[in-house]
Amino acid sequence: MFPLDSRTADRLAEVIVDMGGSYERKGYQLAELLRHAGWAGPPDYDGSPRIPWLREQLDERRDNHAEIERLLCRVCDPIEYDDGDVTAAEFRAVVNEKLIPEGLVVTLVGGRPVIGELGATDEQPRYSVPPDLRNRLGILISDASAVEMLSRRVEETQVCESGGAYTMAIIGIGSFVEGLLLTVLTERDDDIRSNGFFDPRSQRQQRINHERVSLQLLIDTAHAKDWIQLDAKDFAHRVRDFRNFIHPRKEMAEQPRFDADSVMLCWAPVHAILNDLEQKLGPAVKG
Template sequence: MEHFDHSTLTELAALVCGDEPGMKRRAGWELAGFLKRAGWENVPEHDGRPRMLWMEETLKERQEDEAADIERVVLRLADRREYLQQPHDYDAVIARLQDILALEGQRIDYDKNRPFLTDYDADQAPRPQRVELKVAISDLVTDPDLASAVQLRLDEAHICQEHGAYTSAVIMLGSLLEGVLVHAADTRPAATPLPRPARDMRLQELIQHAHTNRWIDQDAKMASDLLRTYRNLVHPLAEKRTRHSADFDTADLCWSTVNAVLNDLAASAP
């Protein structure tokens, strides 16, 4: 890769140190660990100097010897796995990182939730990251047996996704969403009640019921309606009629949908 301008390296050093409000902050003893997670070899230990000065000089020296290591730092900064304990810090970091990279003619994009560097194009938005699930199923479903069944389907959907069984993943996601919405309709007080028992309602009606009672927001409702369409691919004739087979992007979109609905349900819990 081409060398970054020294001012860009200064900005990257600031992101690694994370002293700005809303950024993930790393203490001096954590800096070497970050570089190791980024894939650096022969990582120097922080020598006690001010963190920002040490990181800036370390990046500049390493770029002279191994420019690819700077790309590794960029990609680690953009990797959600670096923010598992502070997920809210990620959005601020990635927004700042994209601004910095744009000046170098590059940007972060994603493939299967993993970041990579590509050329900057002002007319092409990066692939959005998947909405992450922020709650446990047991926090949403009070019936232990039902919670166990829902969690099992969530786990099986992960297995299907990882092994390329995308239609199966979508079907699993649709079924667990329906189960959670039925449970919510049965157990929550509703300003607008259902016209008949929840177990007799279609998924579309359950989604509308959750939205009408402000358990999920408009974005989650619209995305859930799309998930319902994909879930109908359980019928081979529907797949033939639509001439569409679920692929990675289809399943990834459905993951974001289910996670968004579950997050909304948790936030609106009585």
């Protein structure tokens, strides 16, 4: 579990550098990898031995769970490699071997790497609220009241989840995704903040104000701006569809049978969306 033990960090540094191996990373490639993982103020490689250098970077940020998580996911992400999942799968296998003592595992969910927790039998990874979420929101979003509101919704969602109110928990996760994307898009995009959202499917080509924008358009807009990847977009739409069970008529028509596993699977795309936003946008400018 986070923070990683120092010996686990040592082993991961060796895996990532792959000294003398088929996927050996040069110094500049290590620095590039940290940038791709969305590290704030990523260090430049200083020419020192690579494994100790990377180990030092991991140690300096061992308490920054978000950046460590994003780095591990990036190492296992098909988008990082020219041959896609061929190399990514090899790294996932070795990284996961080193993560076993921590009770963690990197898996592809909806095509995106996310970190889950190993169950007691080590068979099925489990997904829950992203680690250190309130702090991560505070870095990504400048509006403190929005951070407080989103954090409160997650806390209430966890109450529903632990109490067996699985439908309401899933609705809560969808609500959180909606609030997160709405806040980030309106804060980070001057045109959206001033003029509202543009829906390319609308025949009237009119802008949609913040009060009327749908979760579907929020997801599509974030992807169109390249703030979330295609796989994250597609899986987010599944969460959106589940969120729509807030309407009793939909639940009566489809009669879903949500359980704890259903809620768990809805947390996975939240990890992917949050990782993508952090990688693409970096810390918010505080006014």
